[in-house]
Amino acid sequence: MxxxxxxxxxxxxxxxxxxxxxxxxxxxxxxxxxxxxxxxxxxxxxxxxxxxxxxxxxxxxxxxxxxxxxxxxxxxxxxxxxxxxxxxxxxxxxxxxxxxxxxxxxxxxxxxxxxxxxxxxxxxxxxxxxxPILVPGNTDGSWNKPDDVIRIIYHTTPHRGLNIAVAAVQALCENGYKDKIHFDVYSSFEAYGWPERDKPYESVFKTIKEHDNMTYHGFKPNDVVRKALSQAHIFAYPSTWVETSCISAIEALSAGVQIVCPNLGALPETTGNFATMYQWNENQQFHANVFANFLKGAVDNYKSEDMLRKLAFAKNWADNFYxxxxxxxxxxxxxxxxxxxxxxxxxxxxxxxx
Structure with missing residues (x-):
């Protein structure tokens, strides 16, 4: 749990x-x-x-x-x-x-x-x-992302579900995935010029900083985040905010990153239903449990041919449509x-x- x-x-x-x-x-x-x-x-x-x-x-x-x-x-x-x-x-x-x-x-x-x-x-x-985000590739057109460790990323402001994502990664590490995953967090209200608004999330940031399988990067310019996305595999986004669109998700699609998110707000439309999507629930603990299960499935299935084919198609769609x-x-x-x-x-x- x-x-x-x-x-x-x-x-x-x-x-x-x-x-x-x-x-x-x-x-x-x-x-x-x-x-x-x-x-x-x-x-x-x-x-x-x-x-x-x-x-x-x-x-x-x-x-x-x-x-x-x-x-x-x-x-x-x-x-x-x-x-x-x-x-x-x-x-x-x-x-x-x-x-x-x-x-x-x-x-x-x-x-x-x-x-x-x-x-x-x-x-x-x-x-x-x-x-469009350039993804490291081979001469035959296939991607060449290092995948000895599955890199999970969260790259939006902390009030949109970071605490749930952190809990899910913790649970994975405690259940046999410690050598398989790493969680990179690019998240701060400094993106809006409000660094003081990070205060309610200091305990979440502290958990990230003290965990061997997590790295807290704080706020970074968009070009830095885009480069991180080009090396990432999964966008862990248990959104708790009703999005009208989601640039973070669009960039994840363009980077060939699998998105795990609920069917909340504009996320189904924005992701073109390419995301690994689950039913939203208002109860935070129920939401956290469902998300953790879907994130586990995403890690388990990331290297499958079906998933890699889906991600390649999603990238092509996003690069053109957006x-x-x-x-x-x-x-x-x-x-x-x-x-x-x-x-x-x-x-x-x-x-x-x-």
């Missing part, structure tokens, strides 16, 4: 509204000194899409602080529908400020529509994207379409069209 340490998960909604000295949030809704998913996507978008085209819009990320009166406003939503910051979207008049609401998954869009009454006509889904080359074209198409709509509206207003 995997007994997970109890941790007091912070309210992620309130975390994101805390203002630091000098101001934590930028006018576009991203955060100073943060390297979270929204910030990574924003940076990539500005690098991938024509700057002159982007300049014609005011793209707000999730949290509305400044609405332009000179440009069409796009609200690029990354968070859950029940985030208090999204309450204004229930008001049809408030939504008229935005030329389009952009969602990062169909799951997310549907929850907003069901809960807030947002019409499909005001919505657009543009999924997150990544640069490619920034594809997503940049989709953004460009949507933005140009919105410009045409805005131009048509102006003509109608000037009595030049219908």
């Amino acid at each position: 995997a007994e997970a340490q109890t941790t007091e998960n912070p309210d992620e909604f309130s975390l994101k509204t805390v203002e630091k000295q000098g101001g934590l949030m930028k006018e576009d809704g991203t955060y100073h000194e943060a390297f979270g998913g929204t910030e990574l996507m924003t940076k990539a978008l500005t690098e991938r899409v024509d700057k002159d085209l982007l300049e014609k819009f005011n793209i707000i990320k999730s949290r509305v602080r400044t609405v332009s009166e000179d440009k069409p406003n796009i609200l690029w939503l990354h968070d859950l529908w029940n985030d208090p910051e999204n309450a204004h979207l229930k008001d049809a008049e408030a939504r008229k400020r935005f030329a389009r609401l952009v969602f990062v998954s169909n799951y997310q869009m549907n929850t907003y529509q069901l809960a807030l009454g947002i019409p499909f006509s005001e919505s657009f889904v543009l999924k997150n994207a990544i640069e 490619s920034w080359d594809m997503r940049a074209n989709e953004w460009t198409g949507m933005l140009n379409g919105l410009l045409q709509i805005e131009e048509a509206k102006k003509k109608v207003a000037n009595g030049q069209g219908t």
